[in-house]
Amino acid sequence: MGEQRAERADAARNRRAILGAAEELLRCHAPDEVSIERIAAAAGVGKGTVFHRFGSRVGLMRALMEERVHALGEAVAGGPPPLGPGAPPRDRLAAFLDAVVGVAARNGRLITAHDHALATRRHAEGRLTDNPVYLSWHAHVTSLIAEARPDLDADLVAHVLVGSMHNEGVARLLLAGESERVAAGMRAMAESLLR
Numbered sequence: 569m570g571e572q573r574a575e576r577a578d579a580a581r582n583r584r585a586i587l588g589a590a591e592e593l594l595r596c597h598a599p600d601e602v603s604i605e606r607i608a609a610a611a612g613v614g615k616g617t618v619f620h621r622f623g624s625r626v627g628l629m630r631a632l633m634e635e636r637v638h639a640l641g642e643a644v645a646g647g648p649p650p651l652g653p654g655a656p657p658r659d660r661l662a663a664f665l666d667a668v669v670g671v672a673a674r675n676g677r678l679i680t681a682h683d684h685a686l687a688t689r690r691h692a693e694g695r696l697t698d699n700p701v702y703l704s705w706h707a708h709v710t711s712l713i714a715e716a717r718p719d720l721d722a723d724l725v726a727h728v729l730v731g732s733m734h735n736e737g738v739a740r741l742l743l744a745g746e747s748e749r750v751a752a753g754m755r756a757m758a759e760s761l762l763r
Contacts, residue, residue, distance in 0.1 A: 579621070585611040586618055587632050591678075599681035604628070625685040629678065630699055636675050637701050640667055644708055657716040658762045664708065665729065665754040672733050673747035680739060705730045716762045725761060729754065 589610035593602045604625055608615045622628040649655035650663040672679055706726050714722035732738055732754070741750050 582611070582613050582617055583621055586613060586621060586628070587635065590628060590632055594677045594681055599677065599684040602681060629681050629685050630701070633675070633678055633699075633701055636678065637671055640671055641704060643667070657712040658759070661709065661712045661716070661758050661762065662755050664705075664712070665758055666751050668705065668730075668733060669742070669747055669751040669754060672739075673742045673745075673750075676739060676743040679734070680743070702730060713762070720761065729758065 586607060590602065590607045593606060593610060604618050605615055607628070608618045611618070618628065622631055643651045644664065646652055650659040651667060655663070706723075709726040709729055710722045713720055713725050738750055741747075
């Protein structure tokens with residue numbers, strides 16, 4: 569029993585070290601320069617440990633992104649309006665899009681690294697639309713659109729809105745510090761759709 573606890577504590581330490589190393593390397597280097605080998609060396613673990621914990625570079629970037637968006641998920645589920653329940657769907661959608669742009673602006677290099685990992689993967693795993701963060705954001709936006717405008721194809725419109733955060737032009741604007749411009753454009757698009 570004690571050995572199992574020690575293994576779990578060691579695994580948790582390794583996970584934190586790997587995610588911390590990836591985050592630090594992404595802060596200082598272009599996404600294509602942040603390899604599994606480099607992350608493993610910075611974390612003080614073997615390359616096999618990284619693959620065992622995360623499966624792939626896509627899985628590692630996805631796990632790091634999930635940690636970054638955890639607070640947003642909690643605010644959407646039970647925080648105060650307008651982001652949380654209790655506000656009209658139009659207001660909730662505008663607040664959510666603002667929050668997503670904020671997350672994307674603060675994590676531009678991570679999103680770029682995730683998208684780079686997807687684009688350079690060797691196997692068919694890891695499509696953007698399989699990403700749990702993307703799926704939860706898409707489901708939330710779909711439900712808000714469907715509630716406000718039942719006549720729209722909420723599923724499709726949600727893909728357009730959420731997927732736009734992975735557009736190269738939008739990513740460039742966010743990396744250039746133009747998050748207010750992106751947020752205003754997203755809000756305007758959503759408001760025009762929900763009129």
